[in-house]
Amino acid sequence: MYGLLLTAFMIALHAVSFQTAISQNFNQFIPRGYELLDSQSGDINQDGYTDYVIICKSPQENEDDEAKRPLMILHGNPNGTLSLIARNDNVVLCFMCGGPMGDPYGGITIKKNFFSVEHAGGSSDQWTRIITFKYNLEDGNYYLSRDAGEVWNTNSKKQKKKLETYSKEQWGKTLFRNYVGE
Numbered sequence: 444m445y446g447l448l449l450t451a452f453m454i455a456l457h458a459v460s461f462q463t464a465i466s467q468n469f470n471q472f473i474p475r476g477y478e479l480l481d482s483q484s485g486d487i488n489q490d491g492y493t494d495y496v497i498i499c500k501s502p503q504e505n506e507d508d509e510a511k512r513p514l515m516i517l518h519g520n521p522n523g524t525l526s527l528i529a530r531n532d533n534v535v536l537c538f539m540c541g542g543p544m545g546d547p548y549g550g551i552t553i554k555k556n557f558f559s560v561e562h563a564g565g566s567s568d569q570w571t572r573i574i575t576f577k578y579n580l581e582d583g584n585y586y587l588s589r590d591a592g593e594v595w596n597t598n599s600k601k602q603k604k605k606l607e608t609y610s611k612e613q614w615g616k617t618l619f620r621n622y623v624g625e
Contacts, residue, residue: 469495516528557576572592
């Protein structure tokens with residue numbers, strides 16, 4: 444019994460220590476005057492180390508309609524540290540950009556060498572928008588892979604959703620750090 448309790452305590456202590464280490468690592472990347480909004484982990488660059496996508500927010504964003512929300516890509520290193528690979532302040536929509544539905548930010552998804560930022564908003568005309576970037580294993584850069592969503596009217600009896608896709612012809616081969624959205 445004592446052995447089980449000690450083991451459970453050590454596992455819990457390790458989990459807390461790991462979370463504290465991650466939080467401390469994030470703190471060095473969070474811009475002054477911002478705080479962490481969200482983070483997600485995965486091996487995006489497929490090197491066997493845990494990478495992170497973190498999003499920051501201003502504590503005053505409720506009062507500042509268009510406060511930027513920096514998104515940063517952090518790669519894990521063999522020694523357990525993190526390196527800032529790229530930052531973009533235009534990927535994550537602002538707190539008020541969702542219209543009457545409020546904050547449009549929905550979350551981050553990481554799968555293999557892709558990550559997506561999900562949004563939703565509107566009123567009677569509702570919308571979604573998912574912006575996806577792909578890590579290029581050959582040149583080590585992140586490129587816009589897809590920027591798409593749906594639009595529909597909740598008052599319509601048919602409630603047919605219309606797919607909105609911002610195609611490669613519109614945005615070309617866009618690096619993550621150069622993405623400006625619409």
